[in-house]
Amino acid sequence: MNEQWVELAERLTPALHETKAAPKRLVEVAADADAFQGWRMEPAWDVEELRNKTFGKGESFTLDFGDHCVGYVSFAVDSAGSPQDAPLKLKLTFGEMPCEIGENFADYDGWLSSSWLQEETMYIDVLPAIVRMPRRYSFRYLKVEVVDASRKYTATFSDFVCVSVSSADRSAVPPLPADVPDDLRTMDRIALKTLEDCMQTVYEDGPKRDRRLWIGDLRLQAQANYVTFGDRDLARRCLYLFAGMPLPNGAVSACVFETPKPHADDIHLYDYSLFFAACLHDYYEATKDRETLEELWPVALRQLRIGVERLDARGVVKDDPSWWCFIDWVEGLNKQAPAQAVLIYNLRRGLKLAELVGAPEAGRIAEQLQRALDAALAHLWDARLGAFVSGEERQVSWASQVWMALAEALPREETAALFDRLHAAPPAVGMNTPYMYHHYVEALFLCGRTEKAWEEVRAYWGEMVRDGADTFWEAYNPNDKKFSPYGSNVINSYCHAWSCTPTYFVRTYWGN
């Protein structure tokens, strides 16, 4: 642990801006096989009517704040009828999406902790009371249920407020060019909201879950941030947190925690550690901050070395059961070829950084880059199939093709032709996350298939909009809308930073 770096990161902790949101209406959740994930929100009554209603045992109401909120909720509660003669027992359920209000959390049986499901059971001994909930929630809908009052009194509610927090500065966002069409404007707005709600004292992956800094998410968040909010200190803070708290072998951890004091997780992901080089590269490109570049360059170099250590005698990333490489949440996805491509992608950026700082390792990096590229073409390219293959079983996945495109393993026109073939006959192993779709679209832009890129943005993020997204989601498969990597869609994060890149696409590629 490099304490100086962690201290520097702590000094860069941003202040949070607060904005107040009030519920816009009351709704009722309704099961509807035709609605997204089987749940629809029906308007129930005006928010002004709430004050005049009373709620006894087993009665409930659901507030709709009209947009995604990340913050602290308070409300006023009083008794009606006889004096309060027993504690008021309330259950509050927060939902980013209707499914979280419609389904019973007790039925959740996924492998991620049920403690992420946002609910509280509370007792209020003395009414009237102003309840100020100490935990932060990520939600649009809030269901309030009177679990029990008593035979002699009921409860009344008013003054619900959410004080939302974010370190993003909305006023810094440049206007969109005039010719951006409405649907892309909508996606830009939702993407910005997604990024804003994930920009806290770090780039959180999701404010509902996991509420912490992952390097894979950071990379895309920072890229989107550089063309929108333009915050450089938060990205710098995050780089120093990763750099300051490596794993014992010097690899950058996949994620870090901020509290009670900064500490790293013990997860090493092959691709995520390598992305430290890309993150530093992007940060320097956006900020030209040479001091940070020079200070953190050795950390980037260490990641490249660790990445290269995994190459076998042929120069191909070893594929065995011992390693973890993320790439995407797809059951059965073989990670060898995409990992090889991620290595190449980062060696390219590392080489640039080495040249910028005048590092003596530049030559060695260039050699390794060439070796990895040659090995990819020699061993992972299947000329008969006209596609990259991965692993013993020579799996053809979208992920392998996309990452090889981003790694620029083939000349630009050959990559474009590869994608044309894939569009005619798609690989069986598909994509499940906006994170993977981001890389797919980025690859299309890179190889010049601009129209197809916008088509895919509209087909994927546009479909989320049609499915009711206030912020973009962690996981989304347009062909399997209840898809979850965790065993249940109720635990999915519906404001997830790695899905914020439509704003990056629009502001980087529209009109270019």
Place this chain on the structure above:
Amino acid sequence: MNEQWVELAERLTPALHETKAAPKRLVEVAADADAFQGWRMEPAWDVEELRNKTFGKGESFTLDFGDHCVGYVSFAVDSAGSPQDAPLKLKLTFGEMPCEIGENFADYDGWLSSSWLQEETMYIDVLPAIVRMPRRYSFRYLKVEVVDASRKYTATFSDFVCVSVSSADRSAVPPLPADVPDDLRTMDRIALKTLEDCMQTVYEDGPKRDRRLWIGDLRLQAQANYVTFGDRDLARRCLYLFAGMPLPNGAVSACVFETPKPHADDIHLYDYSLFFAACLHDYYEATKDRETLEELWPVALRQLRIGVERLDARGVVKDDPSWWCFIDWVEGLNKQAPAQAVLIYNLRRGLKLAELVGAPEAGRIAEQLQRALDAALAHLWDARLGAFVSGEERQVSWASQVWMALAEALPREETAALFDRLHAAPPAVGMNTPYMYHHYVEALFLCGRTEKAWEEVRAYWGEMVRDGADTFWEAYNPNDKKFSPYGSNVINSYCHAWSCTPTYFVRTYWGN
């Protein structure tokens, strides 16, 4: 509302003494048909072992604090294994008795609010943490369950403490006479603990439930207090709270609440309002505080007048479906005769007060007393049965005989003979609470059946001791040990002030 009186009451609010208690051992609850209410506590492990154990999803432990506690709990919790990567969700269940730990609160289906059942579900976002629970609990046992942690970490626990609170001053309690036998010493100790744990900023009826000042409980608590802790200000505070916040017709409410500011409940119980006179009488006898007597005498007088208004042309309390009179928690108990007796009992004490203050109403009170006595003997005494009867159906209950004995409706020897007959052939309508048993035992002492009185103390409170009482209980029927007035014994209060009178009996009648 008399604001000056309420303000005076507020100025008399006592400070609370704090004492720290730590768990003594860990236990496991076990179903056992032969144990009290079907549950037994088995020793599990030493409290020192807790620190070294870890608890994952679904695992739990139960702390035994070794005695009844009323206070605020704190503990330390940390993670073991990988860094905490999800909130820790805990469920804490507080039990005065094993049944509250053994049974599932979700199965509770009684008519009192389930919100009295002492449990909390909490999320701890950041470990390690010191958890300081803001609510007060009344318990001996605390079950801690890890509802969920995550696949990567488990939870560890230590430093459980309960800061118990009471306004009672233990050091003021006089020692028992040397010749008090051990079993009565034990009952005296448990009764004192019961009273102490109910003495908060008012005489609470029970610190688990209902946590407020009822006048029926106050009367017995104050009587026990005068011969033990000797606190006069708390009794005075309670008298002023009742006096200062009468119901619209001037009747004293059955109970009052302290927070958020003092206010009275809307319950009028015929007997409870009348007891204001007895409470003031007892307070004056104990303190000789003439100022309070003179100031509150008009309130007592008002209660007597309201009580007398219910007499019919014959001078008998009207029995119809419109009224509420407590007497005891016995299904089907007719309240007419006991209410008549409670009226007489309070008229007797009111007459004494009237004479003390030189009130012009003394003569009128004496007349009403005689009228009520005459009517009781003329219309409620059944010479053939040799017992008092109550209501249209001429019900013979313990309650009617006991209260007529306390009302001194018959000469002392005739009452004694009545009880002798009842012991040979008990009435079908029995007694279910220590409150009613108190009056029964008091009546036996009053009519000179001293041996029988001690026998009944030993049979009733002694049986509670044999059944494991740390403090005496709200409801107890030795023939139906799961008896509850509320539909489930888990919601019963197991530290309930109206059961604290063994200390009063021992200190008032032993050796006399």
